[in-house]
Amino acid sequence: MDxxxxxxxxxxxxxxxxxxxxxxxxxxDDMKDLVKxxxxxxxxxxxxDAIDRTLLTSLGSQDAxxxxxxxxxxxxxxxxxxxxxxxxxxxxxxxxxxxxxxSLMCVGCASAQERRFR
Numbered sequence: 001m002d003x004x005x006x007x008x009x010x011x012x013x014x015x016x017x018x019x020x021x022x023x024x025x026x027x028x029d030d031m032k033d034l035v036k037x038x039x040x041x042x043x044x045x046x047x048x049d050a051i052d053r054t055l056l057t058s059l060g061s062q063d064a065x066x067x068x069x070x071x072x073x074x075x076x077x078x079x080x081x082x083x084x085x086x087x088x089x090x091x092x093x094x095x096x097x098x099x100x101x102x103s104l105m106c107v108g109c110a111s112a113q114e115r116r117f118r
Contacts, residue, residue, distance in 0.1 A: 001083045005094065009101050010077050013070050016101070020067045066102075073102035085109050 076082040083092050087109040096103055105113065 001091075006077055006082060009082070009097060010074065012101050013074050013077075017067060017070045017074075020063050020070070024063050024067070069102040069104075072104075087113075 073082065076084075083097060084090070085092055085106040086104045088106065090106050092103055092106050096107060103110070
């Protein structure tokens with residue numbers, strides 16, 4: 001794989017990681033604010049805050065999973081395994097990596113996995 005492309009992907013992944021960490025940090029602050037308002041609100045406020053809290057927790061979980069995928073992709077760059085499908089070992093197309101830089105699989109293997117889990 002081209003060194004310039006790998007460096008671009010590394011920078012892209014590091015920028016995404018930074019944005020996710022900032023997002024998780026802000027969600028944590030939002031969660032703290034929600035906890036404070038629950039203690040002083042009426043029943044409707046409490047129910048609304050519980051829904052908001054659940055949504056923030058869910059989004060935080062999704063962000064945390066994506067953060068792990070980004071870290072794994074960075075590790076594959078450092079070990080020279082980036083851009084190879086973990087299932088079949090073939091090269092993942094550059095277009096796919098540009099669209100989804102932390103992709104583990106080529107399109108064929110990813111599609112097959114989706115069909116299995118439906």
